Amino acid sequence: MPLPLNRDSVLQAHELIKPHIHLTPVQTNTTLSNLASTPQSHDALKGTPWEGQDPAKPKIRLFFKCENFQRIGAFKVRGAFHAVKRLIEEQEIEEVRRKGVVTHSSGNHAQALALAAKTFSIPAHIVMPTISTPSKIAGTQAQGANIHFSGSTSQEREAVVKEIVKQTGATLVPPYDHPNILLGQGTAALELQSQAAELMATDKGLSVAEGKQGLDAVITPCGGGGLLSGTAVAMFGTGIRVFGAEPSFQGADDARRGVESGKRIETVKTLTIADGLRTPLGEVTWKIVSDNGMVRGLYSVAEEQIKSAMRLVLERMKCFVEPSAVVGLATVLYNEDFRRMVEKEAGEEGWNIGIVFSGGNTTVEAISKLFAPATEAKAERAEGVVGQDGSKMAENVAG
């Protein structure tokens, strides 16, 4: 008895998970809103498809949902807590405690599921590739999960998961491609919507247009599509447009390309610095993301644009985020297709745009690699062997 994929289900999910998550702040920043409302220089467009054209002049006011301040440092706890709480409703807590839950992930979802399971004294099995960074393994172990190692291909991972399910009866909680997960992730947009409206109601300076008291659009990063599709479901019927943002590096913009060609892209091989977005869409998330009535558009940005947006968020907002988190902001600041669309649709009034900062799980070493003057790290990346975060190139297959 899966929940229908609509706003009401996201509202119900929110009630279920509220006691377990932080109400993360929504922040505004005058410098960044001004920058978004300033046309890019002609120089900035050199070497891009928009070279020689007049830069767009959109009017944009930004509202940032800071999920980097969320528990475990990312929005992923929303989906994980929702999935676990639904499981308890469906199977009774004793049964869930006897069988446990299992997932294959080396990222934020692993820690999120481990935390949610620990909260209800449920055993969690996490299948991680042996090449996972030690800090990720330690972080997940710290949440009390049982770590199982596997090879790095999806077949190898799935084999280990199957074996665990066979031995324990554990329920698979996938990282994004499941209704309960995406409904949980959609709760961030619910909060963003009402927090932004509240900010606008109390500070008239934030909204130039008289009487305009809400968001016009929300943009989120898109990897496996859990956050984006959940946001689209949550905002459907509100009049708030939903957009997705991806890195373009080495074909990481599988959602945009898939929608363009009308067919889901099932495999992605990329080492984009936005390492949370290296995964292709899943079957469930594809249905929502590729539906133009749900997600109004997909945009992609270059690695340098992600870095530039990240620098602004760190240095100007004093807010510690991971590269994946700022792909939406990079789109708003640097993607001329997006900016022209806003200029055309929003006109003189401009738009109030909500941006979801998805997480802040990076390290000072990773930042050093991103922003230090050219070193061997760069050379290795040019060869396409090792990612900025030291990860080896592995096929990312929709899960």
Add this chain to the structure above:
Amino acid sequence: MPLPLNRDSVLQAHELIKPHIHLTPVQTNTTLSNLASTPQSHDALKGTPWEGQDPAKPKIRLFFKCENFQRIGAFKVRGAFHAVKRLIEEQEIEEVRRKGVVTHSSGNHAQALALAAKTFSIPAHIVMPTISTPSKIAGTQAQGANIHFSGSTSQEREAVVKEIVKQTGATLVPPYDHPNILLGQGTAALELQSQAAELMATDKGLSVAEGKQGLDAVITPCGGGGLLSGTAVAMFGTGIRVFGAEPSFQGADDARRGVESGKRIETVKTLTIADGLRTPLGEVTWKIVSDNGMVRGLYSVAEEQIKSAMRLVLERMKCFVEPSAVVGLATVLYNEDFRRMVEKEAGEEGWNIGIVFSGGNTTVEAISKLFAPATEAKAERAEGVVGQDGSKMAENVAG
């Protein structure tokens, strides 16, 4: 008619500057409070004066006053706005506008004074050494100030200031050694005190001791001593103990050493990574900081300890701070003298300690230099020629 240096004057300063500053948040963090309440390992004490001894076991709950989110990214606007508003009260606004204000500083105070002056349409003259980093020059120019260049010794700077005063009649607003400046800086502690009490009243989990509803101590960084002495004045008579924290590198702990020897140290030559704390105490701040009834103790920490605290604040709190900002936290986490004192004085009940994060004006490049694997930068530093931020060694004389 200077104001008396007491809490009431800080309260008056607060009323004056409130419309011009942000009420920055006070944050708590379970991980960091737990870490502060965990004894250091015997290994961590190796090579320190406490090697082989039993590590202290203090109980500590931390409250962070995030002045990195303040306007211009640092507490310095508090003193600057206070000084400028007092000047307007004393001289009439037309006279101040005709004459202007002047200071010698290449750091946060320059931008703070430029902003305060701009707010009231007062011309600001900022004397900067020609070796200042371009970003600092640009940041100050962006606030509309007139930049004047000088040599990097204090004599050269003062000569340029004198010339400006002679030509324009501008009033000197020093960076820290002035009653109005330190009374302004003290307002951060006023806010911290009431915000922390409010947090404790609404979340019982934050304070282990029943009925304990306030801070026991505040610790701030100490460079020129404006923030520390202002905090001491603001907290005097409240029962809240005030402590100061300094880097120990190359004698940057001039306040601690001065108090120990009973004589103010007037010159400091250090390239500590906490570049906001390279200055010695001034005459006014020395009187307060060296008064044991005002400042209960001074502690110093090593460069690696500052880096380690900075990593925790960035990666765990997701809060973007500059190295100078975390010297207080480094003391609480790593200085065994401080930790033993807390264990002894606070006993089983423990202390609620307020920590002022003084600012967040650093760059991703500076972080890269701090945390990247060993490179030439390190070799240069070892030679003592160039600071982590690229600054050349120059004498810092109390101003």
